[in-house]
Amino acid sequence: MQLYHYLFLFSLLLKPFYVFSSGGLQISDLFFILSFILYVLFVGKGDKITIDKTDKWLLYFVFLVFGINLVYFLLYGRFEFIRASLYYVYNFLTVVFFRIYSEDERFLMNVGRVCKLNIVIQLLIYVLHIGRYYSENRYMGTFNDPNQMAFFVFMSLITALIISKIRHTNLHVLYHIIAIGLIFLTSSTGMLLGMAVFYAVSAALKLRILAQRSLNVRFILGTTALLMLALLFSSQIDDSLTKLSETSIIARVEQKLGRANGTAVGPTNLQDRGIDRLLIYPEKIIFGAGEGYHSRFDKSYSRNEVHSTLLSILFYYGIVPTLLFLFWCYKNIRALSVNNLAVVLALFVESLTLLNQRQPLFWMIFITLNILYQQELAAKKAIQSDTILTAGQWVNPMESNSLTGISEK
Numbered sequence: 001m002q003l004y005h006y007l008f009l010f011s012l013l014l015k016p017f018y019v020f021s022s023g024g025l026q027i028s029d030l031f032f033i034l035s036f037i038l039y040v041l042f043v044g045k046g047d048k049i050t051i052d053k054t055d056k057w058l059l060y061f062v063f064l065v066f067g068i069n070l071v072y073f074l075l076y077g078r079f080e081f082i083r084a085s086l087y088y089v090y091n092f093l094t095v096v097f098f099r100i101y102s103e104d105e106r107f108l109m110n111v112g113r114v115c116k117l118n119i120v121i122q123l124l125i126y127v128l129h130i131g132r133y134y135s136e137n138r139y140m141g142t143f144n145d146p147n148q149m150a151f152f153v154f155m156s157l158i159t160a161l162i163i164s165k166i167r168h169t170n171l172h173v174l175y176h177i178i179a180i181g182l183i184f185l186t187s188s189t190g191m192l193l194g195m196a197v198f199y200a201v202s203a204a205l206k207l208r209i210l211a212q213r214s215l216n217v218r219f220i221l222g223t224t225a226l227l228m229l230a231l232l233f234s235s236q237i238d239d240s241l242t243k244l245s246e247t248s249i250i251a252r253v254e255q256k257l258g259r260a261n262g263t264a265v266g267p268t269n270l271q272d273r274g275i276d277r278l279l280i281y282p283e284k285i286i287f288g289a290g291e292g293y294h295s296r297f298d299k300s301y302s303r304n305e306v307h308s309t310l311l312s313i314l315f316y317y318g319i320v321p322t323l324l325f326l327f328w329c330y331k332n333i334r335a336l337s338v339n340n341l342a343v344v345l346a347l348f349v350e351s352l353t354l355l356n357q358r359q360p361l362f363w364m365i366f367i368t369l370n371i372l373y374q375q376e377l378a379a380k381k382a383i384q385s386d387t388i389l390t391a392g393q394w395v396n397p398m399e400s401n402s403l404t405g406i407s408e409k
Helices: 003-014 027-042 055-076 080-101 105-127 146-166 173-186 189-210 214-232 237-245 248-261 309-317 319-333 338-351 360-408
Strands: 132-135 138-141
Touching: 003 027, 003 080, 003 105, 027 080, 055 080, 055 309, 055 319, 080 360, 105 138, 105 146, 105 173, 105 360, 138 146, 138 173, 146 173, 146 189, 146 338, 146 360, 173 189, 189 338, 309 319, 319 360, 338 360
Parallel strands: none
Antiparallel strands: 132 138
């Protein structure tokens, strides 16, 4: 590994530590940038910095983003439009260099280790009572926002899980338990939804595999039934349910459900996250509204940005850039096996309610999934080659015997 590899890893390790306010550069970002610069300066003379064919679609997307925001910057004279563009340029560089760096297997292995270490560090910070709170019942650790922490912990877990699959190993269940606990402390309903989808789909896929073995299914169903009976007749079940219902995250889920049903007082979920803007200003979906100066949308309930990854891209940049972004996502994960469906669905669901595109880990997930896809594709081709070779070995002796018989006659 080279120095630029270590700088990238160190920046990932520092990513949870927010020293300055959100929206600007943090200390970790400086190490990211230094890593890119060192690679450019010290790459071999005969080598070229190439952009992967898949990432060219992302490059087209970034060009359009920059162009649209430039138009609105000229119209309103607000620098926030340019700043929004710089986020995408920064993360595009993250994608390009992370893909290059990941060609070194040791680097990728260490990325997995750093992700696991970050989860443990956040646990230690909570145990030592040196983390921060957003409100009385919403923990955010070293971050500026509980949703930031929940997203980072979950993406660290998913990244470590994917890299474990690439290395043909299993991620220890302890990391899952720690991550779930930390996310629960943040009371992030969007991440709770994504986490629920991930584990529900994972469980369904495992049951699907075990369905081929009737004995295992009977054992699982029997064990589950016994556990349910034990819970039902436990004298402590009522107290446990009462304590669970009083937790902050359950209260927030009930609040969100109340908004969805129209029974709660206050804004709806769409209004609260600024998504109502897409309904009030549908014409902006065609060519994009530009990302900045949010107060100009005075008919919208919220004056904040749209809190949804895909829907914010659609509103700010229009149909064509959104399709380019989706096509880039598709090109990275298009032929993943069914066993990886849980990761993709969880990422999609939580992205509907959270703004993720400014975080490098969001983009890095697609690169690690693509590496896993390439590995699975290579394995399939190897099996097909072995099958063809084996078939050829069976056919050739028959052909040779036939030819021998003809010559003898």
